[in-house]
Amino acid sequence: MPATILIVDDEQDLVDMIKDALEDEGYRVLTATDGNGIFPLLKHQPDLIVLDIMMPGLDGIEVCRAIRETVACPILFLSARREVEDRIEGLTAGGDDYLTKPFSLRELKARIAAHLRREQRSALGKEMTVLRFGNLTIDLKQRKVHVRNREVPMTGKEFDILRFLALHPGQVFSREQIYEKIWGFGEGSSATVTEHIKKIRAKLAAAEPGLNPITTVWGIGYRWEK
Template identity: 60%
Template sequence: MAETVLLVDDEREIVAFMRDALEDEGYRVLCAYGGEQALELLSRKPDVVVLDVMMPGMDGYELCAAIREEASCPILFVSARRSEEDRVLGLMAGGDDYLVKPFGLREFKTRIYAHLRREKRDRAASDRFLRFGRLAIDGKGREVRLGETEVPLTAREFDILLLLALHPSQAFAREDIYERIWGLEADGDSATVTEHVKKIRAKLSAADAACNPIATVWGVGYKWQA
C-alpha cells in the first residue's frame, strides 16, 4: 500500500510542484492550503507531513505543535526562512527536518524516503499486539482496549503507554520518557510527562477501576508493572 504524504502550503504552485514529484514516485498525496484544512486531513492518517512555515492565520510552528498532539508521523518543514533560529524553532515545535526553499527535487524526495524508511524500522519494533490480562495494546492500529471497551488516548499518551509496555519492569526517568516521545529539541520539561501519565491512568481507570499498569518509581519516574 502506498504511503500517504500530507502537503501543507498556502502557495498552490509549490504544492502542485511537490505533489507531482511525489505522485511520480507512487506516493498518495493529500494537499492542504492552511492550518485548519491540514488538521481536518489528519483523520486520513498521513505517513509524513510536509509543512511550510509562513502561512496566513496559523503559522507552520503553531500548526506543527497542534499536529504533534494528534500524530507522531515525521514532519518536514520546507521554508524560504533559512536562519539557524528558524531551524531551531522548527525542531522545537516538533518537526523532524527542515529543508530550505528553493530545493532540488532529488533531495526533497530522498528526505521523504529516508523519513519513511526510519518510520518503518521504528514500527517494526512497536507494531506488536500486547496483552496483559484484559488490557490489549495494538501497536500497529494504535488502539488500546480493556475487554470490549476502547480507551481513547491521544498520540502522545499512546506513545508513553506503548514505550512502558514494550519494556516491562524497566524504570524510565521522566526526562528519558520526555526525550524519547517529544524529542531532544522539544521546548518544555519532563513535568508534562507526569500530567500525561495522570491522564492515561484516569482513562484506564474509567474503563476498569482495577487497571493500573503504570507504577511510580519514586525519585526516578515510571515502569510497567502489569
C-alpha cells in the same frame, strides 16, 4: 498500500510540483494551501506531512503545535528562513525535519523516504524486546543495558532517554522534545536533558572506550547513530 503524504503550502505552483514528483514515486498525495485546510485532511491519517512555515493566517508553527498531540507522523517543515533559531523553533514546536527554500526535489524525496523508513523501524522496534547496536544491547522489557555482555547501570530517566533515542535512530530531537517526552509537561528545565546525556555517555564510554551512539547536532539537539 502506498504511503500517504500531506502537503500544506500557500504556493499553489510549488504544491503542484511536489505533488507530481511524489505521485511519480508511487505515493498517495493530499494537498492544502493554508493552515486551516490541513484539519479536515487529518482523517486520512497521513504517514508524513510536508508543512510550510510562512503561510498567511495560521502559519506552520501554529499548525504543528495544534496537531502534534494527536498526530504522530513525521512533520517536515519547508521555509525560506535559514537562521538556526528558526530551525530550532520548528523542531521545538514538534517538527522532525527542516528544509529551506529553494530546495532540491531529489533531496525532499530522499528525506521523505528516510523518515518513512525510520517510522517502519520504529514500529518494528516497539514489537521487539531487545535492541542491538554492535556491542551495545538494550533490553526494553527488563530495562537493562549491556556492553559486551556486561551490565551498565542506568537510572530510570537515563534508560528512558536511551530507549527513546535508540528507537528513533537517525532522527534529531531537541532538548525540549526529549524533556517533554520523558518528563512530560510542567515545571522543570530542559537543561537536565544535557546532564543526563552526559552521564549516559560517560557510562557507555567507561564500559567501552569510544562508544558514543548519541551525537550532538549543534544548535538543534541530539541524534542516535547506528
